[in-house]
Amino acid sequence: MIRLPHPALHASHSGIWMADGEATRALSRGEAIRLAADTPVILLNAPLIGQRLGYAELSGLDLLELFAFLHPARFMVPTPKGVADACGIPTPARDDAVAAFLREAAARMLAVTDGDWPEREGAWTAAQSLTRARWAWAPVVAPRIPKPQQNERWLFARLPEWDEVAPRAAPRSVTLEERAVLDRLDRLTGAGAEPRAGQRAYAAAASAAFNPRAARDTPNLMLAEAGTGIGKTLGYLAPASLWAEQAGGAVWVSTYTKALQRQLGHETRRLYPDRALRKAKVVTRKGRENYLCLLNLEDALQGGFAGRAAILAHLVARWAAYTDDGDMVGGDLPGWLVALFRRNGSAALTDRRGECVYAGCPHYRKCFIERAARASAEADLVIANHALVMVNAARGRELATRPTRYVFDEGHHLFDAADAMFGTALTGSETIELRRWIVGPEGTSRGRRRGLQARLSDVASYDEQGGRAVTDIVGAAQALASDGWLARVAEGQPFGAIEALLGAVRGLAYARAEERGADAGYGLETELAEPSPELIEAAAPAAQALDALVRPMVALGKRLEAVLAEGPDWLDGQARARVEGAIASLGWRAETVASWLALLARVGGPADPRFVDWLAVDRVEGREYDIGLHRRWLDPTLPFAETVLKGAHGALVTSATLTAGGDWDIAEARVGAPHLPRAAGRFQVESPFDYAARAEVVIVTDVKRGDIPALANAYARLVEASEGGALGLFTAIRRLRAVHARVADRLARAGLPLHAQHVDPVDTGTLVDIFRDDPHASLFGTDALRDGVDVPGHSLRLVVMEGVPWPKPTVLHAARRLAGGGSAYDDRIVRARLAQAFGRLIRRGSDAGLFVLLSAAMPSRLLDAFPPGVPITRVPLDEAVERVKRRLSTAPDIGHDAPLDA
Structure with missing residues (x-):
């Protein structure tokens, strides 16, 4: 075993410890800051530890940076348990054992350099560069990696070039047979899977969106609401993949959240188990600002970055040589890596200002963005997002390969996506960005940026x-x-x-x-x-x-x-x-x-x-x-219908909560159907889950609105009663922070870790991964967690909302409220938000849990936002706490091992 001379430091809400040699001792905050400032220490997630110590400039030998260097493009949950799983060593049982564990984990990670590990190529060159950049790990890592006998193929030499191909022929007009669609669905679900009538009906209905259209600007629009557990992902992938195969065209599957994009990528393994074939048939597309720009990276590596930003650039270069697609936001670059550098330089590594010189770039033939665009032209399935679909259509991009068939998953968010896309903002930040694009560098600006001239x-x-x-x-x-x-x-x-x-x-x-x-x-x-x-x-x-x-x-x-x-x-x-x-x-x-x-x-x-x-x-x-x-x-679905839907031959708009907050007419209005000459098709199938037996809604009647101490006490008691596994949802960031500050230490002393969006210096996707990985952890957040979290099983068994999620009274909302029916418009928004929040709780048939709303003023008319049959009770906090204890300690088979519903 490698013996490292460096001590290790760990800080949590329950204490601070340092391990040096065989001894571990508790420290005060002042002692820890003084020692960390004077001595290089091993730690896990320096920004997070620094925040807990109140020492923002904390740095040291961060295990996450070491892992990113040794295993680029590989993910690890950035917690002691995640590190233990990655290293194949036991997880520390208590907080006071973590510091010593970090020393052992560091030794285990470094041990891979003794052999020929999979990501060895390029490591020696990168280690030399990081030594010059004064990376803390460089004196430890560089001597352990022998110089290769021949020159390494590093970064730009490793990246493949894309090839130009002849334009793809227009898709053939085909009509899918129901029998063929259901056979494809059976293949996707597997021979041993029990047939689900709801999923089969859904797949058959979804296939209508792929039929030939009858007239120009008249797409076949199908609206399909499928309750959680139906298996709608495979339900629409069956006809989509079959149509792509028979017609020779591409289907664009569009989502609102990056989490669903990742999930779809995993589901396509059922279609194409062979990795090489899947890479050719399925392409994930995002806006160009998500991808690494190789020219920006080259500039950073050649002196454009300094200090910590330069270290990030070299670690990103290491990743770039192994990444599948160059996606820096939600791809195989761990979200925690960029957060370690406090956003120091990461934005400058992508093309956020639209300054691409295209074929004038020396790396044009290896460009990740260009490769993705060309791959999508030949793919059968393109996994995109609502914003990219609308941008491409509105700005006339890629007209030669414009899709004729769309699937809009998370369709209840189309209104919001169109609202953002087709809006106008004449602001200082927008005008200064335009000026920089035109004029180029001014004053002390650094980097390779050039003006229009x-x-x-x-x-x-x-x-x-x-x-x-x-x-x-x-x-x-x-x-x-x-x-x-x-x-x-x-x-x-x-x-x-x-x-x-x-x-x-x-x-x-x-x-x-x-x-x-x-x-x-x-x-x-x-x-x-x-x-x-x-x-x-x-x-x-x-x-x-x-x-x-x-x-x-x-x-x-x-x-x-x-x-x-x-x-x-x-x-x-x-x-x-x-x-x-x-x-x-x-x-x-x-x-x-x-x-x-x-x-x-x-x-x-x-x-x-x-x-x-x-x-x-x-x-x-x-x-x-x-x-x-x-x-x-006022109605952003009008430009959406004109620019996107009318240019398509068919589109499926689907969601588990498509009609939540209203009836079918409201659902159609939220996706632009009334602006089309042909009426949309409708399909609805209820969730197969037994919500009445597996879930309960509890409305707490004695927590006063605006009383932060009472609100914090309620959250703490409920999380303690459930022994973690709680998702706390807030309508305001300031209240989230105030409650977190009051309860984090209390819960930590009870052995219940608490993580929080807008508090922890960790990206949202990683926070969800941490939450999913620890059944005793809880997570606080806002809208992004209400709509985009998929945590099946025991890790999420309690959802707590701070109050009724009324819309914020903005100028825009007031205008739409007036046009949409006054208070009825507000009610529809609240119902939709409640339905989405409740939907986080039960993700598969064996899940069980409680949904707690801390609001005595919850109107009874809004209770139909919850599934029919769910028990709903109004009780004081004491009774709610007892119900949480009783329900979560006796619920049968909360489900640790059941498979995730497709």
Whole structure:
């Protein structure tokens, strides 16, 4: 066994310990900080330990960084239990044993370097680079890795190149036979599986979305609600895969959450057990901002990053050589790795500003984004997300490979996704991003970022009109917000027409918006109605400045198209691809500026009943971070139907809660069906779960709303009664933090770990993995956990909501409430949220648990949000605690080993 000279440090809510040699001793917070500052210590998740110590700058020999170096593209739950499972050693039984365990785990991890482990290639080169970057582990790791006898194939040499292929033929028109669909479903579920009537009926109904359409702009739209446990994933994969096979086309399966994207990727193993075939047939697509940019990485490795950011870049480079798809957000890059570096540099490794030079990039042929786009053109199933589907359709991307068939899973979120996609925001942060894209580096900016003039220098030198347009665009961009705009606006000293406009917006928002006691220090907003003279006066020059910007942008787009048509000698394949990319980028940015002009026309002008317009100052705890004008569609499903649905031949919209909060007419309105010339099909099948026997809803009647001590006491007592396994849901981050601060230590002393979104420096996906891995752990969170958590089995047996999830009374909500039926509109939203929250509790037939709502004011009319037959009781907290103890200690077969329903 390797003997490391370094001590190990562990801190939890129940205490602090350090192990050095054979001894382990408890420390005070001050002692631990002093020792960690003076001595390199082994620890697990430095940001989390630093937060618990109150020492944000804590660093050391983090086991997670060591694991990421030794085993890139491999996941490990970042807890002592997860480390123990990965290393094949016993899990420490108590908190005070963890420090000594970390030393043993470090030795076990390092022991792999004694042999030829699977990820050895590239390790020596990476270790040398990390030594120069002063990585804490480098003096330990580098001497253990012998120099290869021949040069290693490192990163860029390892990455495969994609190949151009002939365009795919249009899909054939086929009609699926029900018998064939059901046979495919039987193959997916397995020969030994018990036939489920609901799943078979669902698969047959879903196949209607794949029939040939009868007329242009008239897709076959099928709405299908399938209760939890029906097995809808395999239910729609059966007809989708069969149609792709028979028609020779691709089906895009779109989700709202990354968690479901990952789950779908796992389910496709049933379709294609062979990994190589599956990789060809199934492709996961996300927005380009999710993927590693190889040019940005190269810049970081060559000195663009310094300090901890440089270490992250080298660990990401190690991962890049082994990743399946280069996805940095939700892919095989562990979510905890980026969090270890406190977001220091990770954003700069992706293309978040749309600065891609396409074929002008030396790594273009190995680009993860381009590879995914080309692979999806040949795939049978493309697993995407609602936002990407809408962006591609709205911006005319990939027209040659535009899908004709969609499956929208988590269809109840289509309204929200369309709302975000088709909205307009003329804000300081949006305008400064546009300025940076046009102008390039200014002042002390570092990195490889280049402005529009540099990116199109060859075009400008070839085409005089194009060069003049580029010059005009750069000149007009000077009127946009620039670095330091927020401070200048706050001080009343704006620079340029756009900053002057933002100053007027800020003044009117502060003058008219009301700060309620609970929301003091947070965002301000007011309707864009009866604007002040100052705002009207500022809007005119701002509109002139934007008009002066959009005109040469449109002109440049036309000149670039002319260059493509003329085909000069220098326009080889790479240059052509780069010009085409520039045309696309210019096009959607020109559309953005045009939408800003339309919004400014509203200032002092007539209102457009299709839209909701308002002014906002975005703040967090009193700190301003953005200012601007906003516009949303009153009904965002209208542009969704026009741009996405009408371009398709068929679409299946499915969810377990599609009609939650209303009837079928409401469900249709939330997905855009009324905007189509042909009526949508409807299908509904109830969950097979025995909710009446397996679940109970308890409404606590004596916890006063707004009483944080009482709320914290209720959460603590309920979690103690269930012995963990609790998902605590909050409607406000500040209340989550306040309750967590009061209960975390108390629960830790009882041996019940508590994790929290917006508190722990850990990404949400990893928090869910930690929660799932420990049946005694509990997890607090907000909306993302209410809608996107799938934790079957004993690890989640109690859901606690702090109160009725009423919608926030924003300007946008008020307008939609008025148009949607007043209080009935609010009720539909609450029912949908309650149904989603309750849906976290029972994920398979053997699950059991309680749903507790801490609200005496829960209206009886909303109780139909819960499944029929579920017992619902209103009791004081004492009785609720007893019910939790009694139910969870006696519930038969809570289910540790039952398989996850597909």
